[in-house]
Amino acid sequence: MTPREKVGQLIQPFGWTTYSRREGKAELTEDFKERVKMGDVGSLYGTLRADPWTGVTLATGLSPAEGAEAVNDIQRYAVEHSRLGIPLLIGEECSHGHMAIGATVFPVPLNIGSAWNTELYREMCRAVAAETRAQGGAATYSPVLDVVRDPRWGRTEECFGEDPFLVGEMAAAAVEGLQGERLDGEDSVAATLKHFVGYGSSEGGRNAGPVHMGWRELLEIDLYPFERAVKAGAASIMPAYNEIDGVPCTTNSRLMDGILRGEWGFDGLVITDCGAIDMLANGHDTADGGEDAALQALRAGIDMEMSGEMFGRHLLAAFESGELEPEVLDRAALRVLKLKFALGLFERPYADAERAAGIIGCEEHARLARQLAAESVVLLKNDGGLLPLPDSVGRVAVIGPNADRGYNQLGDYTSPQPEGRVSTVLRGLSERLGEERVLHAPGCRIRGESREGFPRALECAAQADAVVLVMGGSSARDFGEGTIDLRTGASLVTGEAVSDMDCGEGIDRMTLGLSGVQLDLIREVHAAAAGKPVIVVYIGGRPVAEPWVEEHMPALLQAGYPGQEGGRAIADILLGDVNPSGRLTISVPKHVGQLPVHYLGKRSRGKRYLEDDSKPRYPFGYGLSYTHFDYSEPVLSEGRISLERIAAGETVAVSVTVTNAGDREGAEVAQLYVSDVVSAVTRPANELKGFRKIVLKPGESRKVEFEIGAEQLRYIGPDCVPVVEPGLFRIRVGRNVNDTLGADLTVGH
Known part of the structure; x- marks a missing residue:
């Protein structure tokens, strides 16, 4: 291989920019074709990914079969028009489902942790791997193994919880499920462990902030799940954006060479997070420009750069000037090629479009998503055995901003969904009880100060025999949903996106309270429904701390982001078809000022505050049942x-x-x-x-x-x-x- 071809193997451009859609088919761009011919591309990121960030919509995106055909066109060009005919590595996001149009949207990892069912999660990972590989995706950037220390962090939803042992068990299940018995199997993808390491312990719960942690704690808490997953055979790993004790993880050779490869014997691929190398020169400021940043990362043990900008721009010039050692470049290129061989890409680079159409989003996977959602819902409070509601309940008012907003129950890293694909709580209860017995009013938005929907919500509460308040948060980016008429609940197309997003990557909060005027709505509905059963369901990506709700509402469920079948699963629990079995994996504080309240605090952590003790409202592992x-x-x-x-x-x-x-x-x-x-x-x-x-x-x-x-x-x-x-x-x-x-x-x- 020439030096340029070796560097090319380390480069991973954004896949969705390599083609345009014309009449249901992918047409490769001339720029991509030229880069392939020159040997400048070794991998593609998110070729099948669809979301507002990529700009790929239901109208411009590809169906499951079309996506597989597009990958085949890309691979065929790489194999037939590059000098060595090396296939590309197609890497996709699959934290809670393949992030492509038509794929099954499972509950987010925080829900998966709350289910405490490793066998069921392993089965889910097999399904995700099958859907991804059917379209030609061969690597996934999951599971997320960060141990959460501050739930104000917007990426809490992507994590299993606050305990390293639990995260480690889920980590092993993920690797076994995603990779199967053989990496080159038709239903197997390479798992990428992220974010290595300490990412869930950032300063102030702010994304990618510094981590202040002693070496012993790092070894015992944050590194433990990664070690479990490496021992399970994980093929790839992704360093975190953050620094630890002043050293960015992207260049931390003590972690990558000393522990990961040295002590644990890891021999797989190490890939950066998107833009992490640029952050060395523009953020951490530990590198003097792009070439210095690229060389630091490569020498520290990075093999591939997600987005490919810094490696592609600087490494070849550094090699030609003698600045880059040949053996360092050879080491990284070899690791990339070894993974491609292990995945069987040289023997089987192409996807099966017919199989993709049959397996992606299939009914079997939807049933699995529903079971996971049902097992992940945590019953936090049930005074007087209020739940389950009896079949004779009469009319039920389903009120709140999350009652019928599909994207609000899916979490971040989710593809666009066709109308009717997502089961909301309103739809789930309407299917079970009949539309004539269900009233609906959104009442308010997740964010914002408008109370114009309050009168309709109070009217519904007065007319109903029981009230279900579906509140919480949203990690929905702008999917073109428009807004809603708070007075009627109808969707409005206004041409202006109104963001309700208060969770997700880069959306960190100062509080754990409900956003906007949700608490005011709960109070007024509670008063209007005096003497009637009132149940609160929290849908969102982090715990909610609202003392008034805890003190006044008789029944409370934490449903996380339960995925496409979540509404049906929640309805099953509310009406007693399913007995709740979820248990908390993140302690819920009484007040945000108590943080941190994770249960692994030391015995010496202190006693109490002036205002209250330091104990959480609901401890780790907590959850009620309809039995005892x-x-x-x-x-x-x-x-x-x-x-x-x-x-x-x-x-x-x-x-x-x-x-x-x-x-x-x-x-x-x-x-x-x-x-x-x-x-x-x-x-x-x-x-x-x-x-x-x-x-x-x-x-x-x-x-x-x-x-x-x-x-x-x-x-x-x-x-x-x-x-x-x-x-x-x-x-x-x-x-x-x-x-x-x-x-x-x-x-x-």
Whole structure:
């Protein structure tokens, strides 16, 4: 290969700019053709991606079959018109579904975490991989493994939660699901772990802000999920935008060469985030211009640049001037080519348009999306057993800005959706009860001060027998939805986009309260519906902290962004067809001023504020059910022999019996926590080390067992290496971190 061809393998332009759509077909641009001929392109980013950022709409985008044919046209040109005939790597966004027109939109990762069901998530990843590969996408920029420390951060919705063990379990499931048994399988794509590392711990919850973290915490918390995913066989990894202790992750050789490749033995591809190399010279200011930034990144271990601007502009000139070492360039180009070979692109570069048309957005995947949505909804409050609503409920008023806005329940990184594709809460309840029994009023927008919709909302509340208030946030970018008539709920095409977006990438907040006048609407509807059942459903990408709602509303559900089938899933729960089984993976504070409230805080974190204590409103792992589960006292044993003491290196089992003591079938999440009573450095009071989701019929009991060994007892010790210290450990099992039963275990020398 020539130096130019090697550099070309490291370059990944925006894929949607390489063609234009003409009569349902992709017509390649002359600029792209010329770049391919010269060997200047090795990969494409988001070729099939559609959203307001790309400018690809339902009118200008490609159907599943057309998308596959477009990729084939692109690949055919690369194979037939480049000197070496090397196929391109097509990388796509797939955080909660393939981000292409027609693809299934699953619940966002925050919901997936709340489902606590790794098997179901693995199945979802298989579906996402199948839809993506069917169109020719061979790599995905997911899963997101950031551990959330401040939920004001707009990308909280893209993460599984605040606990590294839980994130690690989801990480392994994602890699296994996306990559399958073989990377070159027809339903497999390369997983890219992101964002490496510390991205969820940014200063003030501001996106890409500095991270202030000690090395021990970095090893123990933020790096743990990445290590789990690397051991599961992840093919690719993406460094984060942020800096840690003054060193940008994009050039942090201690992380990339020292830990990732050195200690963990990772031999896959490292790709930047979009624009991250430019940020070195224009943001971090650790590089003196573009060439310096590109060389720093390549030498530190970056193999490919998403967007391709800095590598493409500077590396060849640096090589020709002698500034770029040949072995550094060869190393990166080899890693790119190895991944292409592993994916089978040389043998099978083309997609199957007929298969794409059949599998993308299929009914089987929609059913899976509905199940995930149902398992992810968390019942936070249910005073007096108000829920589920009886079949004889009469008329139900569905009120609120998220009652019937489809894009508001899909989350960020979502493609345009055809009319009627997304099931909202209004549609879900109307399908179940009949349109004649359902009243609707939006009341207000997510953002903004207009109260012109209040009278209609209060009228609906007065006429109804029960009220469902669907409030929360929005990560919907401008999909051309126009606005809504707050007085009627009708969609209006005004020619002016009105953004309700208060979450998503780059949308960080100072508060966790409801935006706009939503709280005022809740108060007035509550007064108008006095004596009637009133339920609040939060749809959004982060926890909501609204003390008035918590104190006055009898029933409350957190539904996250539940995806295209979310409305049906929420209706199933409200009406009792599904028993809620979601559990929180991010602690919900009473007030934003309590942050951070994540449960992994140290024992020494302090006691209380003047105004209130430091405890969250709802703790990690919390969630109610329509039934009740009893736990037996935990028993430590080896076989049939009870144990209270083990030697270092030995294992012991802890078991409990969980009984459904209610009259409904339900699913419970049994959670295992470990506490090291005395340690050489300060530790959290409790750490999640295992969980099991089990389904029990009324009166049914089941034994749940966890293994306790070095993996569960170790921590990063004073020398920053894993250690199991002799001494007393408290082993606890229960419903959530604050509701457990325990047994003591002594570990000897």
